[in-house]
Amino acid sequence: MAKVVVVTSGKGGVGKSTFAVNLACAIAQLLAAKGRPGRVGLMDCDIYGPSVPLMIGLSGRPEIEGDFLIPMEAHGVKVMSMGFLIDDNTPVVWRGPMIMKTVQQFVQNVRWGELDYLLIDLPPGTGDIHLSLVQTVPLDGVVIVSTPQEVALADARKGVNMFKLDTINIPIVGLVENMAWFTPAELPENRYYIFGRDGVKNLAAGMNETFLGHIPLVQSVRESGDAGRPAVFQENTPTATAFEELVGIFVKEVEAIKARKAVKA
């Protein structure tokens, strides 16, 4: 019954994993406040560079029960990552069919328990992992993350178009503008538009898609990611405020998608 949403981008390094981790924590907080703790899952399907464990502060190997992997838990989020299963220092050099099989097996064999939301972090681009997921998991929607700069936007547009293809047809929950401006901690009112201004917001408007919000480029976001303490927990910071607003829009959009699906069915 969980609402399953993938987080992706065209271009690499734009902040998908950072976004996915913080969004999962923000949803967990929201649900806990409504008396529904422990009902968010975060699945890291990036076999090339699984960064979720580090960003959310988890390491080690998951327990196995029969054929099933048991998710680990941090900050009220249940987490499963390819990073728990593959060796940190060995590069993954699998080919297409092997990747498809592995991803399928991976996503089908996790014992999540009852969830309200399952977020899936993906590698950048539009490759084998994306296709095998689309074929294996009933996805409710996709969030596209991009920075506002032109080279990232071009790839974000391709990402949106891929999910809209007739053969794929996954609803777009919305677009997120990460690194929207740089704000120094000592001058929180100052905004420097390093990667351009409102590029993602304008792209969303042009494609008639929902704009989920701006997330500023802040040093503490990077630091907290490296330390496994998601930035969303640093109260009264520009990042926490951004996620507070964003999570409300996200939940509303996903519920609207679910409701439209129910009408069609």
Ligand SMILES: Nc1ncnc2c1ncn2[C@@H]1O[C@H](COP(=O)(O)OP(=O)(O)OP(=O)(O)O)[C@@H](O)[C@H]1O
């Ligand atoms: N808003 C932000 N402010 C500061 N640093 C950020 C922000 N968003 C992401 N970063 C940093 O930028 C780097 C890339 O972010 P991240 O790993 O989340 O990107 P990604 O899109 O998942 O990358 P990949 O394509 O490799 O999966 C990380 O070092 C992260 O800490």
Ligand SMILES: [Mg+2]
């Ligand atoms: Mg990533």
